[in-house]
Every structure is written in C-alpha cells, then in structure tokens.
Amino acid sequence: MKSILQMKKGGFGYMENNFIFRNINFSLKEGEVMCLLGPNGTGKSTLIKCLTKILPLDEGTIIYDGLEMSNLSTEEIARGIGYVPQAHFSAFPYSVRDLIVMGRAPHLGLFSVPSHKDFDLVNESMETVGISHLADRPCTELSGGEQRLVLIARVLTQQPKILLLDEPTSHLDLGNQIRLLRLINNLAKTGLSIIMSSHFPDHAFISSQKVALMKEGKLTGLGSPDETVNEENLRKVYGIDVKIKEIKEGINRKICIPIV
Amino acid sequence: MPYKIKEKKFSRKNIRSNSVNLFLLVLPIVIFIFSMFIGRYVISPILVIKILLSKIIYIDPTWHPTMESVIWDVRLPRAVAAMLVGAGLSVSGASFQGLFKNPLVSPQILGVSAGAGFGAALALLLLDKLILVQISAFIGGVVAVAFTYKISKIYKTTPLLMLVLSGMVTAALFSALTSLIKYVADPLNKLPAVVFWLMGSFNAVSRGDLVFLGPFIIVGSAVLVLIRWRINVLSLGEEEARSMGINTEQLKFIIISSATIITAASVCMSGIIGWVGLVIPHVGRILVGPDHKKLIPVSLILGASYLLIVDDIARSAISTEIPIGILTAIIGAPFFAYLIRKSKSGWNY
Numbered sequence: 001m002k003s004i005l006q007m008k009k010g011g012f013g014y015m016e017n018n019f020i021f022r023n024i025n026f027s028l029k030e031g032e033v034m035c036l037l038g039p040n041g042t043g044k045s046t047l048i049k050c051l052t053k054i055l056p057l058d059e060g061t062i063i064y065d066g067l068e069m070s071n072l073s074t075e076e077i078a079r080g081i082g083y084v085p086q087a088h089f090s091a092f093p094y095s096v097r098d099l100i101v102m103g104r105a106p107h108l109g110l111f112s113v114p115s116h117k118d119f120d121l122v123n124e125s126m127e128t129v130g131i132s133h134l135a136d137r138p139c140t141e142l143s144g145g146e147q148r149l150v151l152i153a154r155v156l157t158q159q160p161k162i163l164l165l166d167e168p169t170s171h172l173d174l175g176n177q178i179r180l181l182r183l184i185n186n187l188a189k190t191g192l193s194i195i196m197s198s199h200f201p202d203h204a205f206i207s208s209q210k211v212a213l214m215k216e217g218k219l220t221g222l223g224s225p226d227e228t229v230n231e232e233n234l235r236k237v238y239g240i241d242v243k244i245k246e247i248k249e250g251i252n253r254k255i256c257i258p259i260v
Numbered sequence: 261m262p263y264k265i266k267e268k269k270f271s272r273k274n275i276r277s278n279s280v281n282l283f284l285l286v287l288p289i290v291i292f293i294f295s296m297f298i299g300r301y302v303i304s305p306i307l308v309i310k311i312l313l314s315k316i317i318y319i320d321p322t323w324h325p326t327m328e329s330v331i332w333d334v335r336l337p338r339a340v341a342a343m344l345v346g347a348g349l350s351v352s353g354a355s356f357q358g359l360f361k362n363p364l365v366s367p368q369i370l371g372v373s374a375g376a377g378f379g380a381a382l383a384l385l386l387l388d389k390l391i392l393v394q395i396s397a398f399i400g401g402v403v404a405v406a407f408t409y410k411i412s413k414i415y416k417t418t419p420l421l422m423l424v425l426s427g428m429v430t431a432a433l434f435s436a437l438t439s440l441i442k443y444v445a446d447p448l449n450k451l452p453a454v455v456f457w458l459m460g461s462f463n464a465v466s467r468g469d470l471v472f473l474g475p476f477i478i479v480g481s482a483v484l485v486l487i488r489w490r491i492n493v494l495s496l497g498e499e500e501a502r503s504m505g506i507n508t509e510q511l512k513f514i515i516i517s518s519a520t521i522i523t524a525a526s527v528c529m530s531g532i533i534g535w536v537g538l539v540i541p542h543v544g545r546i547l548v549g550p551d552h553k554k555l556i557p558v559s560l561i562l563g564a565s566y567l568l569i570v571d572d573i574a575r576s577a578i579s580t581e582i583p584i585g586i587l588t589a590i591i592g593a594p595f596f597a598y599l600i601r602k603s604k605s606g607w608n609y
Contacts (some may be wrong), residue, residue: 035587045357054502078505085503090496091361092550113553117469130399 004065004080005051005162005192006142011059012043012050020046021217022059023129028195028210033188035204036197037227038214038236044197045086047214048164051195052083064109065161078106082160084151084167091140093138096131103157118157124155129183147175153185161185165196167202181207201229201242201256213237229256262321280547284558288343288565295339295572301330322387333467341465342571343564348477348537350563352519353537354544355484358491359515360420363545366538367523370423370516371430373534375404376527378434381422381454382442388450390464392456394473394528401524402429407518409554420498440592454505460585462571469529476525481560482532487514488556494554533585535592536567542599 011022021043028034036044041177049055051062055071062069064080082103090099097119104118106195126132129149134142139150148168155163168184169177185207188194198204204211204225211228213221215237221228234256297308301324310319311331321328352367360369368374379400383393395449408430412422438458445451490511498508526533540563541555546563548554567584569592572583 049499052503054499074502074507075505078503085500086498088496090359091363091547092495093491094550096491098551102496102504103500105490105493108489112488189286231550 004029004030005195006063006068007051007060008063010047010050010057010062011062019058019177019217021214024060024219024224026212026219028193030161030193031151031191032186032210033184033194033196033208034207034210034212036195036205036212036214037199037201037229037237038197042214043165043217044214048083048195048197051164052081054083058100072074075106078158078160080160081162081164082158082166082239083153084148084155084166084168088147090139093140095135096126096137096139096142097135097137099150100126100154100157103154106158121157121197122153127154128156129131133205144171145173145180148172148176148180149183151178156187161193163192163194163196164195167197167199169198169200174176178206201234204229205254205256226254229254263442268301277548284547284561288561288568291565291568291572292339292343296331296335298572298576299330299335301327301575303327303330304565327376336463337467338571338575339463339528339568340470342568344474344477344576344599345462345530346531346540346567347560347564348481348522348526349361349416349533349537349567350540350544350559351481351484352394352522352558353514354541354552355488355491356519356555357536357541358495359512360424361495361526363542364538366534367519367540368431368537370408370427370520371404371434372520372523372525373399373532374431374434375407376401376524376530377442377458378404378438380531381445383449384454384457385445388453389446394469397528398524401436403477404434405520409516418509446569456583458585459583460533460588461574461581461583462530463575463581465529470609473529474503474527476521479526480522480556481581483518483555483558487511491515491556531583531585533567533588535588535596536563539592539596539599540566542596546599 005157006027007024010024011019013019024047026034036047044057050057053072053074056192058069064072064077071076092134101114101118103125104114104121108114108118123132126135129152131146131149131153133147134150140145142150152165152168165184167182170178179201184194184196188207196203208225211221211223211225212219213233220237221233229244231242231244234240234244243257243259244254245257246254269278293305293308297303297305307323307327307332311323311328314321314328314334345432349367353365356365356367356369374380375401377399380393380397382400383396384387386506387393387396408423408426410420411429412418412426414422416453442451442454445454470525490506494508495503501508501536502512523537541559543562544555544558548558567588570587571584574587
C-alpha cells in the first residue's frame with residue numbers, strides 16, 4: 001500500500017536554534033495506525049501539531065498524499081487531516097451538535113453556514129461514535145470521556161483521510177480507555193490512517209501496526225510493535241525496568257509490566 | 261434551524277424559539293413607530309403613521325407642514341442613526357467576544373473609541389467644523405487600532421493576549437492625549453464642546469451624516485453577519501480553529517477591521533457610547549444561546565431597539581437633553597451586574 005503521510009528530516013523549535021525535535025523520518029500507510037510513545041515533554045504533541053501545520057516545520061518536509069505540505073493551505077490540509085487536541089476548553093456552552101458541525105468548516109465557504117447535509121453528517125458521526133443522546137447537551141457540561149468522544153465525532157464530520165489524536169486516552173477511566181481504543185481500531189478498518197500518542201506501551205499492542213519511540217526530540221525506534229516495544233527499548237526511553245510478557249488464554253497479546 | 265425538522269413540530273422548544281423570533285421581528289418596528297410620536301412637539305400616533313406612509317403612497321395632507329418637518333427632518337434621521345449605531349456596536353461586541361473567547365470584551369477593547377475621541381477633541385480645538393471633526397475622529401479611531409495591531413504583531417502572528425494588552429496601552433495613551441487637549445482648551449467655549457462631544461449625543465445627527473457614515477456601519481455589520489458562523493470555530497482557540505481549516509490571521513483581521521470601522525463611524529455620528537456592545541450580546545445569549553449563527557443577527561436587532569429606546573429617554577425624559585453615553589452606562593452597568601449574578605447562561609466563568 002502507498003504511503004499517505006511522510007515526514008523527511010522534520011525539525012521544529014519555538015525559538016531559534018532550540019529544536020523541540022529534529023531529524024525525524026517516518027511514513028504512514030493508508031489504513032495504518034501508528035502509536036507515538038515517549039516520556040513527557042519529549043515533543044510528541046508538538047510533532048502532531050506540525051503534521052497538520054498548526055505549527056509549520058522549521059526544517060525538512062512533510063509529504064501528504066504526494067503533495068508537499070508547505071504548499072497547501074490550512075483549508076486544503078484540514079480536508080485531509082483531522083486533529084483531536086489533548087484538552088479542549090470552550091468559553092461558550094455550544095450544544096454538542098453545534099460543536100460537532102464545526103468540523104465542516106474546511107468544506108464551507110467564508111460566508112456559508114452549515115446546511116441540512118452538514119447536519120446529516122453530524123448525525124452520522126454521532127451515531128458512529130455512539131453519542132447521539134448527547135446532541136443537545138451543552139459541551140461545557142460533559143464528562144472527560146464524553147468530551148473526547150464529541151471531539152472524535154467532530155473530526156469525523158471533517159471527513160479526513162488521516163486522524164491525528166493527541167493522547168486520546170488521557171484522563172479516561174479504564175473502561176473508557178478500552179472503548180476508545182476499540183473505536184480507533186474500527187475507524188482504522190474503514191480505511192482511515194491514524195497517528196496517536198500515548199503513555200501506555202500496551203496501547204501499541206492493542207491497536208497499532210506501527211510504533212514510533214521518541215526521546216528528547218529524536219526517534220529512537222520505529223517499526224512494528226513486536227520489534228520495537230521490547231524491554232531494552234522501553235528501559236532506554238523511560239529509564240525504568242519493564243517486563244514484556246505474551247499472554248495466551250484467549251487474549252493472545254503482549255503486555256507490558258513495569259518493575260517497581 | 262434546519263436540523264430541527266425531524267423533531268416534533270410543536271415541542272416546547274419550538275414554541276419558545278418561534279415566540280422569540282416573533283418578538284425580535286415586532287420589537288424594532290413597534291419601538292420605531294413609538295419613537296416617531298414621542299417628543300416635545302405632540303403629534304398623534306395615527307398622524308405619525310399617515311405622515312410616514314405619505315412618502316410611499318399618496319395621502320391627502322391634513323397636517324401642518326411643521327409636523328412633517330419634525331418627523332422627517334428631526335425624528336426620523338435621529339431614530340435611524342440610533343438604530344444603526346446600536347446595531348453596529350452590538351454586532352461588533354458579539355464578534356469581539358467570540359474572537360477573544362471572552363464575554364467581558366467590548367468593541368472598545370482595541371482602543372478605537374479612545375483614538376476617535378482624541379481625533380475629535382483635536383479637531384474641535386483646532387478646526388471647529390463639524391465635518392472635519394468627524395473625519396478626524398474616524399481617522400483617530402482607525403489609527404489607534406492600526407497602532408494596537410502593529411505593536412501586538414510577533415513574527416507573522418498577532419496573539420490575542422498581545423492584542424488585548426496593546427489595546428490597553430493604546431487606549432491609555434490616547435486618553436491621556438485627550439486629557440491634555442481638555443487641559444489646554446479654552447474653558448469657556450472649547451472645553452464644554454469637547455466634553456459634551458465625548459459624552460455622546462444624537463441631537464446633531466443630520467441626514468447627511470446618515471448618507472456618509474451609515475454605509476460604513478452597514479457594510480461592516482454585513483461582513484460580520486456573513487462570517488458569523490466562522491466566529492464559532494474561531495472562539496475555540498486559534499490552534500483548534502486552524503486544525504479545522506480556518507485561516508485564523510485572515511479571519512481575525514476581517515473581524516477587527518469591520519468592528520473598527522463600525523465603531524469609528526459610530527463615534528463620528530454620536531460620540532462615545534459605552535456599554536451597548538458589552539451588554540446586548542449577553543441578552544442575545546439568554547434569548548437564543550451562544551451559537552453565533554443566531555447570536556449575531558439577534559444582537560443586531562436587540563442593539564438597534566435598545567439604543568433607540570435609550571435615545572427616546574435621553575431626549576424626552578427631562579426638559580434638557582441627557583447625554584446618551586451617560587444613560588447607557590447608568591442603565592447598562594446595573595443591568596450587567598444583574599445579568600452576571602443572576603444567570604450563567606451563554607458563557608462560563
């Protein structure tokens with residue numbers, strides 16, 4: 001399968017000569033889920049923001065669907081790449097429906113307001129995510145889990161080919177974490193390519209085909225979860241000892257056990 | 261609200277939204293007609309309607325020509341001016357509150373009124389010709405905001421916090437310059453002229469003002485009405501808005517320049533009128549919720565109606581005219597205090 005998103009020698013810094021990350025190379029295929037692992041403050045969120053040009057790269061290039069990203073407008077990028085931020089705050093209590101329909105912005109002209117069709121798409125993505133019952137609730141009165149699902153419904157309404165999820169499972173309880181990973185797996189099956197960052201190596205085993213290990217602004221490992229998420233790499237990245245065990249008994253998955 | 265079609269036709273929500281729509285439709289018309297027959301020169305309501313209609317269809321004139329002149333040359337231009345300014349300031353206020361993600365923002369936040377006030381005071385001191393005072397006020401307002409915009413620019417972006425802080429700096433600077441003019445102005449005739457001009461009034465509005473200044477307010481408001489839905493997206497913050505394809509710098513520039521032109525033209529017409537652009541959007545949110553798709557047009561109607569009522573009070577409550585800037589503050593400030601205590605509707609702390 002062809003690659004849909006590719007970063008070549010990517011580098012970015014908020015200040016001159018002070019790079020958050022540098023010399024990053026990877027590519028993502030259609031329908032692939034890539035999990036970005038690494039300690040706090042290592043540049044995962046910044047990298048994700050660069051991939052949708054919220055922050056423009058200082059070095060290197062990003063190729064999206066054969067086109068160089070620096071030549072594309074914000075609108076063109078938003079039609080192909082959707083982004084879900086780690087935290088969301090709205091000063092105004094828009095209804096969930098009104099918040100989700102904002103995902104149509106890159107498809108609508110400067111003077112347009114969303115139409116019937118746009119609201120039909122909103123209903124569709126609310127159903128996909130399973131939050132139709134929240135439609136009329138104010139978006140400021142949702143639980144952490146509900147809010148995350150609303151943002152995913154919004155990004156689906158944007159109809160992108162690639163989803164960028166910045167720590168989609170942070171602040172969620174165990175059940176919601178797993179339900180969200182299940183949703184990510186289902187979305188990938190429909191052909192969406194996904195990049196998500198996480199603090200749990202287990203999430204890579206649950207829903208990714210590819211893992212990128214990041215430390216101090218560099219990629220220290222890139223490949224399939226089986227090859228990349230191993231005891232030695234995790235010790236290097238997180239600085240603690242970890243055991244990786246394969247569990248049979250109908251689960252058939254590797255798990256990661258930190259040693260205290 | 262096209263998406264509501266699938267719901268039950270007579271749900272409570274629909275009835276509420278229909279009665280709100282009806283109220284908003286009738287309100288400005290009733291207030292407008294009411295404004296035509298109140299005033300020192302008594303004209304009966306039926307005669308007022310006849311005089312107004314006589315310009316469209318032929319009605320045998322049974323009234324004194326003075327009555328026609330009072331309505332046509334005095335009350336009508338004044339009412340139209342009050343409605344234009346009220347609508348413009350409220351739409352600017354609602355847009356700025358969305359842009360700055362903060363419901364405590366007013367159209368004056370970037371220093372436009374301070375700049376326009378200085379421009380007017382300077383011209384009153386040196387030139388003393390109404391048209392030149394208005395031109396000078398307009399230029400002062402635009403220059404002040406351009407100045408704010410310039411000092412808040414960092415690389416290619418203009419962060420919102422920088423804009424607010426630069427606006428404070430600009431407003432402080434121009435207010436000080438205005439005080440300086442007051443200090444040096446001749447206390448017998450120049451000083452009162454400056455002070456009264458700054459307090460705001462519609463009593464000098466002529467039909468010429470409407471022709472020259474009206475289009476600025478109308479075009480600025482039309483632009484804000486047209487882009488109203490995008491303000492929703494922008495109000496989520498610049499990063500999120502960019503991820504949804506919004507060219508945030510462009511949209512910010514459109515909103516700031518439209519609101520600046522509206523406010524500067526308003527100051528030219530009627531001096532500095534505070535509290536309208538701040539309070540009216542809150543009333544709008546109580547009626548129709550925070551969605552700018554509805555809030556912007558509703559603020560327009562409410563603002564026009566509100567300032568017209570206040571101007572009616574200003575010109576008829578006591579034997580002399582009360583400066584309208586004083587009245588909007590006396591009514592607006594306590595009402596705002598009531599709103600922020602009473603209801604949380606429309607925004608978060």
